[in-house]
Structure formats: C-alpha cells, structure tokens
Amino acid sequence: xxxxxxxxxxxxxxxxxxxxxxxxxxxxxxxxxxxxxxxxxxxxxxxxxxxxxxxxxxxxxxxxxxxxxxxxxxxxxxxxxxxxxxxxxxxxxxxxxxxxxxxxxxxxxxxxxxxxxxxxxxxxxxxxxxxxxxxxxxxxxxxxxxxxxxxxxxxxxxxxxxxxxxxxxxxxxxxxxxxxxxxxxxxxxxxxxxxxxxxxxxxxxxxxxxxxxx
Numbered sequence: 001x002x003x004x005x006x007x008x009x010x011x012x013x014x015x016x017x018x019x020x021x022x023x024x025x026x027x028x029x030x031x032x033x034x035x036x037x038x039x040x041x042x043x044x045x046x047x048x049x050x051x052x053x054x055x056x057x058x059x060x061x062x063x064x065x066x067x068x069x070x071x072x073x074x075x076x077x078x079x080x081x082x083x084x085x086x087x088x089x090x091x092x093x094x095x096x097x098x099x100x101x102x103x104x105x106x107x108x109x110x111x112x113x114x115x116x117x118x119x120x121x122x123x124x125x126x127x128x129x130x131x132x133x134x135x136x137x138x139x140x141x142x143x144x145x146x147x148x149x150x151x152x153x154x155x156x157x158x159x160x161x162x163x164x165x166x167x168x169x170x171x172x173x174x175x176x177x178x179x180x181x182x183x184x185x186x187x188x189x190x191x192x193x194x195x196x197x198x199x200x201x202x203x204x205x206x207x208x209x210x211x212x213x214x
Contacts, residue, residue: 026050027057031071036114043067068119075108076128082106083135092142096149097188099139100161104180109159109166116210133204148192156202161187 030050034041043064047054061067082102089095103109121129136155143149165184170176 023050023052023056024060027052027060027067028071028074031067032111035068035071035118036110039114039118065119068115069122069125072111072115072119073122073125073128075111076125076132078106079103079108080128080131080135083132083139086139087135087142091146092139092144093146093148096139096143100158100184100188101181103162104165104184105177107166107177107180109162112159113163113166117213120213121211150191150193150197152197152201153191154201156204156206159207160202 027046027050031046034045034049038045043057043061044054046067047057050057057067061070082099086095086099086102089098133155136158140149140153140155140158144151144153161184164187165180168176168179168183170179
C-alpha cells in the first residue's frame with residue numbers, strides 16, 4: 001500500500017551509520033565471493049577482500065557462522081522479494097517464467113549449492129523459509145491454471161531447476177550468466193512438454209537434510 005503523503009521521509013543516515021552500512025555491504029559482497037569460491041576460507045579472507053579491519057568485521061559478525069548465516073538469509077530475502085514481485089504479474093505463466101529468470105540472474109541459489117551444511121540455520125530464518133514455500137506453491141498453482149505448465153511439476157521442482165543453473169560456474173561471470181540463461185531456457189521448454197516424467201517429484205522437506213551441520 002502506498003504511504004500517505006503525510007508520512008515523513010526517511011532521514012539520511014548519519015556519517016558514522018552511513019559508513020557502517022557501506023562497510024556491511026562490502027563485507028557481505030566480499031563474503032559471497034570468498035565463500036562461494038572456498039566455503040572453508042577463514043573469515044580473515046573476507047576482511048581482506050572487503051578492505052576492512054578484522055576487528056571491525058568481528059564487531060559486526062562475532063563468528064564465521066554468524067556471517068554465513070546472514071549471507072544466506074540475505075539471499076533468501078532476495079528470493080522472496082523476487083517471488084512477491086512475480087505474484088503481482090497478472091499472467092500466471094509469465095509470472096512463473098519471469099521469476100525463474102530473475103532468480104537465476106541474481107544467483108541466489110549458488111549460496112544453497114555451496115554453503116548448505118556449513119552453519120546452523122537461525123530460528124529467525126524460519127518465517128522467511130515458510131514464506132518462500134508459500135510463494136513457490138502459489139506461483140506453481142497459477143502457472144498450472146494457465147494450462148502451460150505440465151501437471152507433474154510441483155513447487156519442490158523449482159529448487160531443482162534453480163540449482164541446475166547455479167551449478168554452472170565459469171571464470172568469466174558474464175559468460176556464466178549467459179550459459180545459465182541458456183540452460184534455463186531449455187528447462188523452461190521442458191516444463192511445457194507432454195509426457196510423463198521419470199520418478200516421483202521431490203517431497204516437501206526432502207532436501208532439508210543438507211542444512212544440518214556435518
């Protein structure tokens with residue numbers, strides 16, 4: 001709902017808070033690059049990549065696990081934001097396809113592929129996990145209603161599609177993005193094909209095991 005014109009505008013952050021926000025963004029961006037390349041990398045490698053002091057990093061993230069948890073939670077929030085935006089699209093099929101394309105471009109599922117099991121999920125993540133499940137169900141339901149999505153496809157199949165694209169890694173990020181979109185286009189064509197799929201679809205929670213710490 002649009003905010004009333006009487007709602008006061010957000011005040012700009014003070015100099016110290018603005019710097020802290022910039023540093024946090026640098027840390028999360030660096031953590032993504034470091035841990036996707038090597039999940040066992042030390043937290044000091046993140047500080048070095050971000051160009052911040054290790055003491056400043058530890059003040060914000062007291063442990064590597066806390067940093068990993070925040071990184072993955074941010075990815076989950078991005079996923080939900082894209083799903084919510086897709087639900088505003090009136091055409092169920094275009095909403096479904098556009099959602100897949102944007103999430104593949106955002107590359108949030110690389111975090112799942114590389115970092116699942118490296119930290120203990122926080123209970124605070126649970127509402128966002130449940131929201132992701134709910135919007136997945138709604139996107140698939142609406143796509144089915146258009147008659148274009150084959151009926152065997154379930155919400156759990158979304159994860160398989162996205163992880164298949166995230167598994168494509170190249171030294172050149174732009175080339176990796178091109179190849180992921182190419183594979184996604186092939187997979188989307190398969191979502192509209194006739195015929196039975198081999199084996200049963202993934203069950204709800206079937207992949208939850210990998211988020212448990214080894």
